[in-house]
Amino acid sequence: MKNIFCVVLLLGLFISCKKEEKLPAIDNAVDLDGTLINDSSLVFPERFLLSSAIPSPTAADLSKPVLIAVHGFTATTFEWIEMRDYAKKEGTFLTSLVLLGGHGRDYADFKAATWANWQQPIIDEYTKLRALGYTNINFIASSTGCPLVLEAIYSAKLEMDVLNDVFFIDPILVPANKTLSIIKVVGPLLKFSATTMEAGENGFWYKYRPYEALDQLNTLVKKVRKKVEHGVVLPGKVHLTVYKSNQDGSADPISASILYKGVKHNDGSEIDVSVEKSNLHVFTRLKGRNTITDADVQLQQKVFLTIKNAL
Numbered sequence: 001m002k003n004i005f006c007v008v009l010l011l012g013l014f015i016s017c018k019k020e021e022k023l024p025a026i027d028n029a030v031d032l033d034g035t036l037i038n039d040s041s042l043v044f045p046e047r048f049l050l051s052s053a054i055p056s057p058t059a060a061d062l063s064k065p066v067l068i069a070v071h072g073f074t075a076t077t078f079e080w081i082e083m084r085d086y087a088k089k090e091g092t093f094l095t096s097l098v099l100l101g102g103h104g105r106d107y108a109d110f111k112a113a114t115w116a117n118w119q120q121p122i123i124d125e126y127t128k129l130r131a132l133g134y135t136n137i138n139f140i141a142s143s144t145g146c147p148l149v150l151e152a153i154y155s156a157k158l159e160m161d162v163l164n165d166v167f168f169i170d171p172i173l174v175p176a177n178k179t180l181s182i183i184k185v186v187g188p189l190l191k192f193s194a195t196t197m198e199a200g201e202n203g204f205w206y207k208y209r210p211y212e213a214l215d216q217l218n219t220l221v222k223k224v225r226k227k228v229e230h231g232v233v234l235p236g237k238v239h240l241t242v243y244k245s246n247q248d249g250s251a252d253p254i255s256a257s258i259l260y261k262g263v264k265h266n267d268g269s270e271i272d273v274s275v276e277k278s279n280l281h282v283f284t285r286l287k288g289r290n291t292i293t294d295a296d297v298q299l300q301q302k303v304f305l306t307i308k309n310a311l
Contacts, residue, residue: 024192024208026107032076037203039076039104041097048077048084050096051128065093065136065164065311066129070122072143072172072282073217074195076104078204079142079285086304093311098125100145102213103206111210115220119148123157130162138165138311142282143251144217146171147224150263153238154227160235165310168242169284169303172251173225173258180218187211200288228262240271241310243303247279276303 028034041048054061067087069080077097087095101120102113122145129137141149146168152158153166179186192210234240240263244256253275260273276283276299284300286292 024107024194026208030202031207032104032203033107033110033206033208035106038106039078039099039204041077041099042104048097048099049125050094051125051132054094055132057132057134061094062133062135065138066096066134067093067138067140067307067311068096068098068122068125068129070098070139070141070145070149071100071103072145073213074103074110074206074209075143075282076204078288079282080140082285082287082300083140083304086308090308092308096125096129098122100148107206107208107210110206111212113213113216115148115216118144118216119152119157122148123152126158126163130159135162136164136311137162138167139163140167140169140307141171142169142284143172144220147173147220150232151220151224151227153234154232156235160238163236163238165307166234166238166240167307167310168240168259170245170248170251170282171242171255171259173221173228173255174252175218175221176249176252180214180221183211183214183218187215198288198290200290204288225258228258230262232263234263234265234271236266239265242271242273243283244273244275245278245280245283246275248281249279250281 024033026033028036031037045052050066069083071077071079077099080097084095084097087093098121101117102109103118126137139149149166188211190211192208193214195205195207195209197205197207242256242259244253246253256273256275260271263271265271278296278299280296283296284303286296286300
């Protein structure tokens, strides 16, 4: 009788918790999580996606290298507008800023999306640009964008004949916050986690991270890390360069070491890894931050120039 009473009590508590589901205090006027603010690429794709900007490329267009830029978890195309603007100023290469699936819309869309949903726009844009006739396509990815791109490559979700250079900025294979590894246990209790936004980040990053999205992130990084630890040989002429901040509150610096040990070029050579003196996660993005130093600007411009020269 006592055991039955305990079961009934626990069931009652569970139902009570379900009725009083914890929801984030979203400000629709300010937060990307709300229903009013969307990523600009959804309204003006031609300002971000090369396939929309130049639907009928000329021979001159096709002769230029293309850099597809992929942002990270909770972010938007805003993360790469500085690279886009740099490319326009230089005039030697073209960019295409991809919005990950389920991102840039609202909390409900973010909560419902799987990591495969996040990845699909990357595959779609690459495929479109290849079909348009571009023969020198490259990737630059930050944070979660890195395992998404790498998984698409080693799983042969892309035709590799026109893919050349791949650049990773602060890739995440091991999260700095180890709580992510137990998100399946604590997630249903916490429901979501809140992020402290810097002044210029409101409306460009998700403030609230539903545990379902965090679980997808954990699933992705575990999947890719396991594959890399067993060994990945990049196809064809694909060349990988990794840049990693030595102090990073989001992606454990060991992520770069795992990539260095586990990924090889097709000719057997080692990938390039450069550890940078920075305490910024995704140090190539400076817009929206409360404080940036001269050293931050110099590092960003150094890496931008190196990438331009490599294309």
